[in-house]
């Protein structure tokens with residue numbers, strides 16, 4: 001099925017922003033979350049696909065516009081602010097691309113709650129795809145940048161929100177780096 005024109009245009013604008021991210025894993029993470037989403041649900045709708053691509057766009061913003069970890073005592077508060085800022089930017093890109101209001105609202109809702117999940121099947125799907133991509137794509141970058149103690153803390157934080165389905169997939173995932181594979185398997 002051909003992508004609607006709002007998706008094509010908003011994706012192009014988003015990819016230009018992600019290419020400038022100061023976080024090296026982010027452009028790949030956006031595409032990887034989309035890939036996981038389509039593996040879990042091959043017929044996933046365009047709004048949830050866009051949410052998969054845009055959910056972390058906050059991290060690609062210039063320093064004076066992004067949410068900064070060091071401004072928050074609590075990691076959950078930081079993640080909530082990050083999700084809200086990503087939702088705000090995703091909505092702007094969609095509006096500029098001419099997306100219908102219903103699409104803007106759906107993507108805003110999905111991105112806003114992508115760290116915590118919720119009742120809807122689409123949100124559960126997005127959470128699983130994001131969580132799987134953290135472990136299978138982001139973690140080597142994260143470990144290198146943040147060190148082992150912080151990586152273990154982040155692995156444990158992420159494990160709290162894994163669904164049974166995501167846990168089973170991770171338990172069988174062929175991690176390229178066996179040390180990372182062991183770190184994940186120990187904590188999930």
Ligand SMILES: [Fe+2]
Nearest residue numbers: 029055056130
């Ligand atoms: Fe993410």
